[in-house]
Amino acid sequence: MSEHKDFIRDIIASDLAAGKNEGRVVTRFPPEPNGYLHIGHAKSICLNFGVAAENSGGVCHLRFDDTNPSKEEVEYAESIMEDVKWLGFAWGDKLFYASDYFERFYEYAEQLIKIELAYVCDLSADEIRQYRGTLTEPGRDSPYRSRSITENLDLFRRMRAGEFSEGSHVLRAKIDMASPNLNMRDPAIYRIKNSSHHRTGNKWCIYPMYDFAHCLSDAIEGITHSLCTLEFQDHRPLYNWFLEKLQTRHRPRQIEFSRLNLTYTVMSKRKLLQMVDEQLVDSWDDPRMLTISGLRRRGCPPGAIRAFCAMIGISKKDSRIDMGVLENCMREELNESAPRALGILRPLKLIIDNYPEQEEEELEAMNHPKKPEMGRRMVPFCRELYIEKSDFLAEAPRKFFRLTPGREVRLRFAYLITCTGLEKNEATGELEVHCTYDPASRGGTAPDGRKVKGTIHWVSARHGVRAQVRLYDRLFAVEDPESGVDDFKTHLNLNSLEVLNNCILEPSLGQATAGKHYQFERQGYFYTDPQDHKPGKPVFNRTVSLRDSWSRKK
RNA sequence: UGGGGCGUCGUCAAGCGGUAAGACACAGGCCUUUGACGCCUGCAUUCGUAGGUUCGAAUCCUACCGCCCCAGCCA
Numbered sequence: 001m002s003e004h005k006d007f008i009r010d011i012i013a014s015d016l017a018a019g020k021n022e023g024r025v026v027t028r029f030p031p032e033p034n035g036y037l038h039i040g041h042a043k044s045i046c047l048n049f050g051v052a053a054e055n056s057g058g059v060c061h062l063r064f065d066d067t068n069p070s071k072e073e074v075e076y077a078e079s080i081m082e083d084v085k086w087l088g089f090a091w092g093d094k095l096f097y098a099s100d101y102f103e104r105f106y107e108y109a110e111q112l113i114k115i116e117l118a119y120v121c122d123l124s125a126d127e128i129r130q131y132r133g134t135l136t137e138p139g140r141d142s143p144y145r146s147r148s149i150t151e152n153l154d155l156f157r158r159m160r161a162g163e164f165s166e167g168s169h170v171l172r173a174k175i176d177m178a179s180p181n182l183n184m185r186d187p188a189i190y191r192i193k194n195s196s197h198h199r200t201g202n203k204w205c206i207y208p209m210y211d212f213a214h215c216l217s218d219a220i221e222g223i224t225h226s227l228c229t230l231e232f233q234d235h236r237p238l239y240n241w242f243l244e245k246l247q248t249r250h251r252p253r254q255i256e257f258s259r260l261n262l263t264y265t266v267m268s269k270r271k272l273l274q275m276v277d278e279q280l281v282d283s284w285d286d287p288r289m290l291t292i293s294g295l296r297r298r299g300c301p302p303g304a305i306r307a308f309c310a311m312i313g314i315s316k317k318d319s320r321i322d323m324g325v326l327e328n329c330m331r332e333e334l335n336e337s338a339p340r341a342l343g344i345l346r347p348l349k350l351i352i353d354n355y356p357e358q359e360e361e362e363l364e365a366m367n368h369p370k371k372p373e374m375g376r377r378m379v380p381f382c383r384e385l386y387i388e389k390s391d392f393l394a395e396a397p398r399k400f401f402r403l404t405p406g407r408e409v410r411l412r413f414a415y416l417i418t419c420t421g422l423e424k425n426e427a428t429g430e431l432e433v434h435c436t437y438d439p440a441s442r443g444g445t446a447p448d449g450r451k452v453k454g455t456i457h458w459v460s461a462r463h464g465v466r467a468q469v470r471l472y473d474r475l476f477a478v479e480d481p482e483s484g485v486d487d488f489k490t491h492l493n494l495n496s497l498e499v500l501n502n503c504i505l506e507p508s509l510g511q512a513t514a515g516k517h518y519q520f521e522r523q524g525y526f527y528t529d530p531q532d533h534k535p536g537k538p539v540f541n542r543t544v545s546l547r548d549s550w551s552r553k554k
Numbered sequence: 555u556g557g558g559g560c561g562u563c564g565u566c567a568a569g570c571g572g573u574a575a576g577a578c579a580c581a582g583g584c585c586u587u588u589g590a591c592g593c594c595u596g597c598a599u600u601c602g603u604a605g606g607u608u609c610g611a612a613u614c615c616u617a618c619c620g621c622c623c624c625a626g627c628c629a
Contacts, residue, residue: 210629
């Protein structure tokens with residue numbers, strides 16, 4: 001559990017100390033089911049569910065903010081529930097839908113009309129915009145602003161009854177057309193929409209706007225602290241206005257914090273949707289996407305996302321967090337939990353000239369260098385192996401601790417070998433590295449105790465299994481794809497996906513099941529693709545590479 | 555030029571009048587059968603700028619500068 005203190009937790013603690021809300025702490029995570037959740041939502045989920053969990057008796061509701069049927073779908077609602085669960089949070093029986101309150105919202109709206117604080121306006125959308133004024137000029141009252149209560153009630157009821165066409169009428173709050181806060185210039189609170197709703201079907205043809213529905217939903221559920229992002233700061237006066245005028249029993253307190261931004265990616269649902277629609281990525285769960293489902297498919301453990309959210313904190317400052325922070329959280333968790341294995345991404349044949357042609361043996365390997373309880377396994381060894389292309393250099397600098405003619409290295413868990421040269425196989429045209437091994441060094445240490453700095457990984461050519469490995473990189477080539485005048489898509493990293501089809505893995509991985517994490521030693525963390533991987537037909541996604549101070553130095 | 559916010563290390567972020575936490579990144583070193591992991595060391599005389607109050611200011615006051623959000627019948 002995060003022990004992090006931030007200004008929101010401070011406020012909640014002091015509200016509690018002041019005896020507010022009868023000591024209750026009730027938060028809510030209120031997604032609109034119009035897209036998939038991304039890591040920005042995870043920040044909010046961790047905050048809301050986290051705050052509830054940290055306070056005894058605290059509760060966090062999951063509430064779908066489904067007031068705009070033209071954008072919402074059950075598919076999205078289902079994915080959202082799956083994602084929240086996967087992240088490790090439980091809402092128990094506190095699952096709500098704003099649409100379940102439609103009748104109550106309607107009653108509240110009539111009440112507002114009866115106290116002369118709402119009116120039906122016949123202006124068109126365009127006219128309303130013109131009447132609203134600008135940032136520096138006040139707006140003008142709508143000619144329909146002074147309709148009588150009876151007339152408003154009649155009109156509003158006929159709106160509900162479906163007597164009017166979309167756009168012809170709207171119910172507005174009567175506040176102040178001269179307010180410096182544009183949200184207070186008689187905002188629309190109900191509009192006519194002839195679309196069928198994913199939960200209420202065709203029961204309604206008028207739907208409440210966010211500003212009206214959200215505060216009331218919070219009040220109905222007895223939310224104590226309504227946490228949202230910075231862009232809603234200007235809506236807070238409106239939020240409070242509705243609750244005060246309607247004299248609701250509960251008066252939740254809205255508190256805003258800054259959204260999450262990460263380098264080399266975009267975060268808005270709109271842009272993610274665009275990437276999916278324009279097939280710049282495969283789908284919402286493309287492992288390159290920072291959607292929860294994309295991260296999951298990539299192999300990011302939920303705990304890494306929680307650790308990340310705890311690490312970045314909560315504040316009101318606009319920020320853009322380095323993608324490296326997220327990657328590091330993945331490494332940190334996977335380092336603890338992922339069993340090790342040997343796998344060659346870009347194979348290069350290695351022939352041990354003094355190893356008998358027909359001989360084979362099994363060598364013991366640890367599944368985790370620091371956790372003996374994770375066990376050991378046997379890996380087959382023979383005369384011909386595959387090693388990583390990048391582990392051989394015909395002409396190497398002094399600091400290159402890998403294979404190069406004349407130099408000795410260790411084959412992980414196996415033997416010390418000395419490279420004798422590189423040759424081209426006349427028959428196959430394949431490049432082959434040749435070496436000799438020291439039979440006395442079985443296991444990887446020489447009896448004479450000589451030091452060998454380099455250790456490389458390998459897979460038996462005779463026993464290894466072929467696999468597809470997908471390497472993912474950041475989706476965008478620049479830190480902030482949204483800055484500047486260009487369309488964000490012009491900054492796409494064209495090499496964000498590399499598919500390797502000739503990878504050779506140690507045989508034990510051939511039978512791995514889908515949805516399993518491994519560390520391929522010296523390379524990174526890999527995850528058997530939940531959809532495409534089958535035992536016998538392995539497909540691995542690279543979740544994140546290992547840190548590599550060697551390549552960074554170069 | 556209206557209103558609402560925000561400005562502390564490269565990036566996040568503590569600090570709430572008593573003399574700049576921590577994390578990530580970065581740089582060295584140690585360890586090492588993963589150039590991984592781990593461990594150690596270093597890394598803001600300074601808190602957007604300029605004044606002021608005070609024995610004392612990142613914290614209080616004033617002015618200025620910069621960045622973000624708002625003119626949906628989206629959320």
